[in-house]
Amino acid sequence: MSSENPISDDxxxxxxxxxxxxxxxxxxxxxxxGKQLLWGATGELKNWLGKVVEARWAVPTWPVExxxxxxxxxxxxxxxxxxxxxxxxxxxxxxxSMWANTLLARGTEALKAELLGxxxxxxxxxxxxxxxxNAGSDxxxxxxxxxxxxxxxxxxxxxxxxxxxxxxxxxxxxxxxxWDVPKHSGISFFFLPMKQPGIEVRPLRQITDESHFNExxxxxxxxxxxxxxxxxxxxxKVLQTALAYERSILGDAARGAxxxxxxxxxxxxxxxxxxxxxxxxxPELRQDIAQAIAYKKLNALNNARVKADLQQGTTSxxxxxxxxxxxxxxxxxxxxxxxILGAQSLFEGSxxxxxxxxxxxTFNAYFTSIGGGTDQIQRxxxxxxxxxxPKEPEIDTAIPxxxxxxx
Amino acid sequence: xxSFSADERLALRESIHLLLSKQSDERAVRAxxxxxxxxxxxxxxxxxxxxxxxxxxxxxxGGAGVGPMELELxxxxxxAALLCSPxxxxxxxxxALLDALADAGLNDRLLPGIADxxxxxxxxxxxxxxRWTPDGVAVSGxxxxxxxxxxxxxxxxxxxxxxxxxxxxxxTDRGLECFVVEPRAAGIGMAALPTFxxxxxxxxxxxxxxxxxxxxxxxxxxxxxxxxxxxTLVALAGEQAGxxxxxxxxxxxxxxxxxxxxxxxxxxQAVKHMAADLLLETESALxxxxxxxxxxxxDAEAATEAVSLAAFACADAFVTTxxxxxxxxxxxxxxxxxxxxxxxxxxxxxxxxxxxSSFHRERFIQALGA
Ligand SMILES: Cc1cc2nc3c(=O)[nH]c(=O)nc-3n(C[C@H](O)[C@H](O)[C@H](O)COP(=O)(O)OP(=O)(O)OC[C@H]3O[C@@H](n4cnc5c(N)ncnc54)[C@H](O)[C@@H]3O)c2cc1C
Numbered sequence: 001m002s003s004e005n006p007i008s009d010d011x012x013x014x015x016x017x018x019x020x021x022x023x024x025x026x027x028x029x030x031x032x033x034g035k036q037l038l039w040g041a042t043g044e045l046k047n048w049l050g051k052v053v054e055a056r057w058a059v060p061t062w063p064v065e066x067x068x069x070x071x072x073x074x075x076x077x078x079x080x081x082x083x084x085x086x087x088x089x090x091x092x093x094x095x096x097s098m099w100a101n102t103l104l105a106r107g108t109e110a111l112k113a114e115l116l117g118x119x120x121x122x123x124x125x126x127x128x129x130x131x132x133x134n135a136g137s138d139x140x141x142x143x144x145x146x147x148x149x150x151x152x153x154x155x156x157x158x159x160x161x162x163x164x165x166x167x168x169x170x171x172x173x174x175x176x177x178x179w180d181v182p183k184h185s186g187i188s189f190f191f192l193p194m195k196q197p198g199i200e201v202r203p204l205r206q207i208t209d210e211s212h213f214n215e216x217x218x219x220x221x222x223x224x225x226x227x228x229x230x231x232x233x234x235x236x237k238v239l240q241t242a243l244a245y246e247r248s249i250l251g252d253a254a255r256g257a258x259x260x261x262x263x264x265x266x267x268x269x270x271x272x273x274x275x276x277x278x279x280x281x282x283p284e285l286r287q288d289i290a291q292a293i294a295y296k297k298l299n300a301l302n303n304a305r306v307k308a309d310l311q312q313g314t315t316s317x318x319x320x321x322x323x324x325x326x327x328x329x330x331x332x333x334x335x336x337x338x339x340i341l342g343a344q345s346l347f348e349g350s351x352x353x354x355x356x357x358x359x360x361x362t363f364n365a366y367f368t369s370i371g372g373g374t375d376q377i378q379r380x381x382x383x384x385x386x387x388x389x390p391k392e393p394e395i396d397t398a399i400p401x402x403x404x405x406x407x
Numbered sequence: 408x409x410s411f412s413a414d415e416r417l418a419l420r421e422s423i424h425l426l427l428s429k430q431s432d433e434r435a436v437r438a439x440x441x442x443x444x445x446x447x448x449x450x451x452x453x454x455x456x457x458x459x460x461x462x463x464x465x466x467x468x469g470g471a472g473v474g475p476m477e478l479e480l481x482x483x484x485x486x487a488a489l490l491c492s493p494x495x496x497x498x499x500x501x502x503a504l505l506d507a508l509a510d511a512g513l514n515d516r517l518l519p520g521i522a523d524x525x526x527x528x529x530x531x532x533x534x535x536x537x538r539w540t541p542d543g544v545a546v547s548g549x550x551x552x553x554x555x556x557x558x559x560x561x562x563x564x565x566x567x568x569x570x571x572x573x574x575x576x577x578x579t580d581r582g583l584e585c586f587v588v589e590p591r592a593a594g595i596g597m598a599a600l601p602t603f604x605x606x607x608x609x610x611x612x613x614x615x616x617x618x619x620x621x622x623x624x625x626x627x628x629x630x631x632x633x634x635x636x637x638x639t640l641v642a643l644a645g646e647q648a649g650x651x652x653x654x655x656x657x658x659x660x661x662x663x664x665x666x667x668x669x670x671x672x673x674x675x676q677a678v679k680h681m682a683a684d685l686l687l688e689t690e691s692a693l694x695x696x697x698x699x700x701x702x703x704x705x706d707a708e709a710a711t712e713a714v715s716l717a718a719f720a721c722a723d724a725f726v727t728t729x730x731x732x733x734x735x736x737x738x739x740x741x742x743x744x745x746x747x748x749x750x751x752x753x754x755x756x757x758x759x760x761x762x763x764s765s766f767h768r769e770r771f772i773q774a775l776g777a
Contacts, residue, residue: 268775268776271775271776271777280777283769286768286769286772286777287768287769290768290769290771290772293771293772294719294768294771298694298716299691301691301694301695301698302690302691302694304694304698305693305697312413316690318693318694321686321687321690324683325691328687378683379676379680380680380683382683383673383680383682383683384679387659387682387683387686388663389662389679389682390670390671390673391674392674392675392679393670393674
């Protein structure tokens with residue numbers, strides 16, 4: 001593909017720069033800063049994303065028929081770097097959008113035609129309908145069912161911890177389509193339309209006092225057969241693709257503080273906080289701060305090494321470590337923030353923004369260490385798939401799902 | 408400075424790996440650590456022939472003239488094999504210090520011997536306090552009738568007892584200066600220190616009016632020491648990262664094969680999770696060591712942050728990995744015959760040599776502007 005339209009790195013860089021100079025302004029950077037892409041975008045951001053996608057900057061490594069340019073990974077990086085330099089969002093979705101990547105890899109042509117564009121432009125909001133009350137870490141234990149009726153499936157069951165479900169237009173759903181085979185073999189993967197009568201979303205109040213995730217009750221909801229990804233009963237494989245994207249995203253991203261006060265802090269937040277609190281000279285805190293910052297830097301160095309290895313065509317075991325590393329970083333940073341504040345962390349409310357931040361981040365660290373697979377499950381995966389340690393014996397993988405013990 | 412291509416680096420690494428796997432296997436290490444000198448003179452000569460001993464010495468003085476990145480890589484192998492040798496003292500610390508001081512005449516005299524391994528040099532930088540800062544220096548120098556004389560005590564001198572040449576840091580009334588001293592000169596007391604890590608040699612050296620040759624330093628002496636220390640720390644970080652990786656991979660191998668309760672112990676989560684955490688430690692150490700080497704190669708002045716990060720991250724990773732490796736092996740690791748304790752000894756020694764982790768964390772946070 002790239003040979004059809006060869007372009008030198010320098011020419012490409014010039015092209016991106018020229019395009020950005022024409023379409024993007026620093027004021028926009030201010031306005032759109034911090035707006036999330038993962039769980040959907042609003043107004044102005046959508047507008048902007050539309051332009052990025054039409055100009056084929058969103059997913060440069062993808063084929064031309066699907067909004068890409070057939071670019072090499074190196075050229076995609078050049079594009080992403082130019083966008084990052086002016087703080088413009090939307091490029092690099094060929095790495096960062098689990099929805100779009102899963103759909104491109106496994107979706108039917110019809111579904112791709114219908115949804116790839118809208119997803120890249122954030123015109124539709126998405127959610128993940130995986131977890132159930134009795135199927136969390138053991139996702140293959142799901143009991144939500146999808147039964148074929150002509151050209152569609154009828155879905156019944158209950159999902160839980162579904163982030164962003166309240167605003168979602170589609171959910172990536174795993175449901176059981178065969179009960180008479182072992183548990184991994186009877187699962188199918190769908191794009192389920194959320195705005196229909198059979199779906200009821202109930203917000204859950206989280207420990208951070210937000211309501212980001214929800215319970216989803218599904219009663220006789222309809223999903224067209226075209227919205228099936230992969231073949232019937234091969235959903236477990238599709239799920240692995242999607243989970244891999246999710247983990248790498250969770251390994252890269254961390255939410256910041258929420259007080260809005262952070263603008264006043266310099267790059268090294270912990271040092272600035274300690275200086276502000278007048279405790280930067282405390283030798284014990286200095287050690288803690290150095291160690292917390294070190295965890296972050298080490299993760300960044302690991303990521304850089306992984307990227308360099310990939311470019312040379314080799315892989316590194318560090319590739320699988322990002323999510324676990326991020327858990328450690330987030331918990332440690334929250335702990336040190338609290339230590340810096342001392343007794344002030346007893347407070348709550350907008351008069352105490354620093355305490356708000358520390359307490360919020362203390363809880364929010366669990367977003368990464370539970371969501372998308374717990375730290376323990378990550379360690380199992382690293383131990384087995386990276387270090388090659390033997391799998392733990394499983395007692396329910398060879399029997400028909402009907403006969404598996406319920407939780 | 409010469410810089411190797413990726414392929415050349417790989418070849419260098421492989422040739423050292425091959426040599427060390429033959430001549431610095433566990434048996435050889437154990438035999439060597441029980442000798443008085445603590446190193447194998449024959450292997451030392453082979454390392455010199457391969458260009459390892461003179462790795463960082465410039466070509467005009469008979470070395471390979473390569474930079475921190477190649478040095479770090481070599482040290483990964485050195486650490487994995489637990490090589491007993493004066494390389495860090497002579498080929499790294501002393502060579503780097505001479506290079507930084509840049510006394511041309513002296514370098515013409517000393518560096519060729521250091522590079523070809525015929526002369527073992529080392530640097531005496533701190534006293535009994537073991538503080539790796541200017542206030543740790545406990546030797547003083549006086550100029551009497553145009554001749555310099557040293558008095559006081561230097562300690563933690565790596566391979567001091569094997570040295571043919573000593574570089575000694577001393578405080579004088581014109582500030583810190585560095586001197587060349589003949590280790591058998593009159594007035595020198597040289598005592599081998601009993602080390603917990605039997606693969607390491609340390610000496611305490613006392614000076615009573617010892618005749619010394621002043622080095623004509625081209626930059627402030629402490630700046631030269633810092634520069635040499637940074638390169639030495641990067642080498643040490645590479646050694647630690649390589650050794651930690653060796654500990655992890657041999658432990659994982661054991662966990663795959665040791666059967667308890669009818670299954671391999673590596674299939675138990677308590678064991679598996681320790682291994683996964685160690686992978687995070689060791690991979691991070693490797694990234695830190697390689698990054699520090701790269702930063703140092705780019706710009707020695709601006710590398711402090713990366714070097715000190717590597718210093719404590721690699722030290723801590725090696726100690727953690729070596730210690731956890733003993734736990735994961737169970738009783739067998741508690742025997743003298745098992746190599747696990749050799750690594751933990753080296754890890755704990757490396758973690759104190761040239762400054763503790765808390766010392767380097769403090770240096771790191773200062774480099775970040777705190
Ligand atoms: C903030 C947040 C957002 C989320 N968003 C979504 C979402 O959008 N969509 C969605 O589908 N799900 C979502 N989840 C659900 C999340 O994926 C699950 O909570 C997670 O996979 C754990 O499942 P569980 O809660 O059932 O815990 P369980 O699986 O019951 O685990 C309980 C404890 O047992 C441990 N454990 C379980 N099995 C093992 C094992 N084999 N080895 C070792 N330890 C084990 C776990 O580590 C944990 O400590 C979200 C969760 C959070 C916290």
